[in-house]
Amino acid sequence: MLYFKEYEPSNSQKDLIRGFQILHMKWEDRESLPPPYITCLANTEQNLYFYPKDRIAVLPTPAAEGTPAPFAAVTGPKNKPVGLKFGRDYLMIKVAFQPTGLYRLLNIPMQKTANRGLNAADFFSGETALIHQQLERSESYDEMFALVSEFMDRQIAKGYQPEDSLDRVAIKMLDPFAKNSLPEWASMACLSLRQFERNFTSRVGISPKTYLRIVRFENAMKVKNQSPEKSWSEIAYECDYDDSSHLLREFRQFAEFPPGKLMHQQTSGYGDFPSG
Numbered sequence: 001m002l003y004f005k006e007y008e009p010s011n012s013q014k015d016l017i018r019g020f021q022i023l024h025m026k027w028e029d030r031e032s033l034p035p036p037y038i039t040c041l042a043n044t045e046q047n048l049y050f051y052p053k054d055r056i057a058v059l060p061t062p063a064a065e066g067t068p069a070p071f072a073a074v075t076g077p078k079n080k081p082v083g084l085k086f087g088r089d090y091l092m093i094k095v096a097f098q099p100t101g102l103y104r105l106l107n108i109p110m111q112k113t114a115n116r117g118l119n120a121a122d123f124f125s126g127e128t129a130l131i132h133q134q135l136e137r138s139e140s141y142d143e144m145f146a147l148v149s150e151f152m153d154r155q156i157a158k159g160y161q162p163e164d165s166l167d168r169v170a171i172k173m174l175d176p177f178a179k180n181s182l183p184e185w186a187s188m189a190c191l192s193l194r195q196f197e198r199n200f201t202s203r204v205g206i207s208p209k210t211y212l213r214i215v216r217f218e219n220a221m222k223v224k225n226q227s228p229e230k231s232w233s234e235i236a237y238e239c240d241y242d243d244s245s246h247l248l249r250e251f252r253q254f255a256e257f258p259p260g261k262l263m264h265q266q267t268s269g270y271g272d273f274p275s276g
Contacts, residue, residue, distance in 0.1 A: 001026045002033065004274045007145050013152060016101035016160065020148065021094040022141050023275050025086065033272070036086035040268040040276055041221065042078045042214050042254035044174070046102035046110065046205065048095040048120060049073045050148060052135040054087020058117070072120035072128040074102065076113025076205035079214065081256050084268070084276060093135070093148050094275060099170035099211075100203040104161040110205035124155065165189045166199055173212060176219035176239065182208055216240065217254050220247060224262060225270045232259045 007020040027033055050072050059066025066085055103110045106123050121128045131151050138144045166189040172178060173185060180188070185208065186196035200208045220239040224230065230238075236247040251259050255267075268276030 001028065003141065005141060007149075010149065010153075013149070013156065015163065016098055016105055016156065017152065018096045018098055018101070020145055021092070021096065021275050022144060023090070023092045023094070023273075024141070025090045025273075027086075027088045034266050036088075036090070038084050038086075038266040038268050038273050038276055039255065039257070040078065040082045040084050041218075041270075042080055043218060043269075044077045044099060044204070044206070044211055044214050045075070046077065046097040046099065046113070047075045048097070048102070049075065049117070050093040050131070050135060051091065052093070052132065052138075052144070053089045053091040056087070056090065056092075057085045059083045059085055069117055070119040070121065071132050072124070073117035074106070074113060074120045074123060075117045076102070076110050076115075077211070077214070078115050079206055079210050080115060080253060082115065092275070093144055095148065095152060098167070099174065100164075100167045103203045103205075104163075104167070105155060107161055109202050111201060114205040127151065127154070164203075166191065166196070166203060170200065170204055170211075173208070174215055176215050182212075213250065214254065217250050220250075221262070221270060224259075228263055 001024070003022070003024040005022050007022070009017040009019060025033055027036055049069070051069060052071070055068040055071070057066030057068050066083075097105075102113070112118065131147060134147050135144055138147065169185055169189045172188070182196070183193050186193045189196055191199065197208060200211070204211060216239055220235050223235050223238060232247060233244045236244045239247070241247045248259060251257065255262070257265055262270070266273060
C-alpha cells in the first residue's frame with residue numbers, strides 16, 4: 001500500500017513551517033512496491049520527522065545494516081546523498097520548515113544538523129515520548145496530522161527567534177530563476193558578504209554558495225521528473241548550467257550516480273517515493 005498527503009500549516013505556523021506531509025508505505029508483499037531502499041539526494045531542507053511504526057535506517061549501501069533513526073528526528077540540509085532503508089511498515093509524518101525555521105525554533109547552529117539526523121527528544125524534552133504514544137494510538141492520518149500540528153503549536157508558543165532580513169532572503173534564494181550574485185544577496189540582507197556567509201551558514205546549515213547550487217540541482221531534478229523526454233543537455237541549458245558536463249559534476253557530489261540513472265534509481269521525492 002502507498003498513501004501520501006500534504007497538509008498546509010496554519011496562519012500562526014507559516015512564519016516557521018512550509019508544510020506537513022504524511023507518507024505511509026507498507027510492504028505486505030515484495031511485489032507491490034519498489035525495493036525499500038532509496039537515495040535521499042542533496043537538499044536544502046530543515047525537517048522534523050516522526051516515525052510511529054517501523055524505524056528508518058541510515059546506511060551507506062543497500063547491503064549495510066545501517067543506524068536506526070530515533071522515533072522523532074531533527075534533520076538539516078544535505079550537501080551529499082544519504083542512503084535510507086525502510087522497514088516493512090513505514091509511516092512518516094514530516095514537518096518541513098522554512099529555510100531558517102528550525103534554527104529560529106531551536107536556536108542552535110544548524111551546521112550540527114547538516115547531513116545527519118539528531119534525536120528530537122534532546123530538544124523537546126519529554127514531549128516526544130507523549131506524542132509517540134498518541135501517534136501509535138491514532139486511528140486516521142488526519143488525526144496524526146492534528147496531533148503533530150498541535151505539538152508544533154505548543155513549541156511555537158514557547159517562543160522563537162524573531163525574523164531577520166536574512167531569513168527573508170533565504171526564502172527568496174529558493175527561486176531557481178533568481179540571478180542575484182552573493183554580494184547582491186548579502187546586500188538584501190543588510191550584511192557584508194563575510195557576515196552574510198557566516199550568519200547564513202549558522203541559520204541554514206550550509207554555505208549560501210552550496211545552497212544556491214543545490215537549489216539549481218533540485219530544479220534540474222524537478223524538470224527531468226516532470227518531462228522525462230527531455231535530454232540532460234536540454235535540462236542543463238534550461239537550468240542555467242554552463243553545459244551538460246557542469247551538471248554531471250554536480251551529480252557526482254549531490255547524487256553520487258550519473259544523470260542517466262536518475263529515472264531508474266529510487267530517490268526521495270522522485271519516481272515511486274513522493275517524499276522521504
